[in-house]
Amino acid sequence: MLNSARHARTRPPGKRRSDPSTQKSFSRVFEELSSALARSPYDRIEREVEYWLEAIGRSLGIDRSVIAEFLPGRGFQVVHQWTREGFPPMPMVLAEEIIPWAAALVRSGQTVVVSSVRSLPRDAEEDRKFMLSSEFSPKASILTPLVIDDRVIGAITFGDCKRSRRWPKELVRRLELVANIFGNAIARQRAALEANQLREAAAQASRAALAGEMAASITHELNHPLGAILANAQTARRMLEGPHPDLSELRQIMDDIIAGERRATHYMERVRHVHRNDRLQVEPLEVHSILNIVGNLVRASLLANRISLVIDVEPGLPRMAADRIATEQALLNLVRNGIEALTEAQPSPRTITIRGFRRDSGLVAISVADTGGGIPSTHLERIFEPFFTTREQGTGMGLAIVRSIVESQGGSIAVRGGSGTGAVFEFTVPEWQEIEEIG
DSSP, rough: OOOOOSSSSOOOOOSSSOOSSSSSHHHHHHHHHHHHHHHHHHHHHHHHHHHHHHHHHHHOOEEHHHHEEEETEEEEEEEEEEEOSSSSSOOEEEEESSSHHHHHHHHOOOOOOEESSGOTTTTOHHHHHHHHOOOOSSSSEEEEEEEEETTTEEEEEEEESSSSOOEEEEHHHHHHHHHHHHHHHHHHHHHHHHHHHHHHHHHHHHHHHHHHOOOOOEEEEHHHHHHHHHHHHHHHHHHEEEEEEOOHHHHHHHHHHHHHHHHHHHHHHHHHHHHHTTOOOOOOOOOHHHHHHHHHHHHHHHHHTEEEEEEEEEEEEOOEEEEHHHHHHHHHHHHHHHHHHHHHHHHHHOOEEEEEEEOSTEEEEEEEEEEESOOOGGGGGGSSSTOSSSSSOOOOOHHHHHHHHHTTOEEEEEEEEEEOOOEEEEEEEEESSSSSOOO
């Protein structure tokens, strides 16, 4: 429904408009009406409709202009009206039974023209009673169907509350056109409101999906450091239960536990930054240093799965412009993806190779290759999609997170390698060139 009808005179904001109480000819009002409503923004259409209802009423010398819609249960609700000073406004809701003859004709798409009570047909007895008994009923009126999307949803009425009057055919035709103009404007307004509602619903769905992706991302990212912390703690406990624990090995295990805790903390801090829409903290990063840090973080998993790690950095490789935590996270996801591939395929040899090199001018490239079972060609196009996974226990977020990180830093990522040949993931980031921020 539109907003409740108002009895007060309203004027749309913006361009100054003459007072509708200033007498204009109906022909002039009719000429201005269509272009005015066509130009009006959807959020001003209601005020425009009320302005023009008054302008039409005053130009015709009538006492009331009303737009009413059909209600479920055979009734009308007045949604817009203008009533001349000295006359009571129409009630907000009317039962259809008080004017059953006119209502039936309007519902069928016909215009009802009543010049006087005497002009009503014999089968309009209830309508006659309404015109004679009610203080707000007109003595002469025209009711034209209000049509939206080829459906009659109500009526627009123009009435004289003081006297009978003759309605020339040309005037009736023009008032029918006025009803079409109002119907088109109201339809446009409702379409815009529905579109806004759909956009809001889509935004809410997007936010819900984002929350789901974030939850999956957090689960994916925290499982690894927390799992490593637990494994190291259990190993340390077993060593302490022995007669002669190796203190140097225990120190190394404690260092790994501390590194895992820091990794989890750094990740949660990054989640908070993202939630607050903070920009990435781009800085100059030494590729060799980043690769060594990642290698140390996955050392326990490599040893547990008997996997060799090779790090190969091109000499003289320039620093890359990237966010340290985000880049480490992307590399960790790729290396862990390789570890899972090698664990599933059980190939020989079992090797992951991380290379740093210059791909093109201004770009530093990092690749992660494994000797696992490779990726079926049918999956290559979807491999970076959120929630797409070929693993029974996978979340489908690891590679989607990598792509998001790389692209947010102005880079790109690709994968190659078919089934049985291992897989190579390669991403690029810009070289450091005394810039402060990226994306």
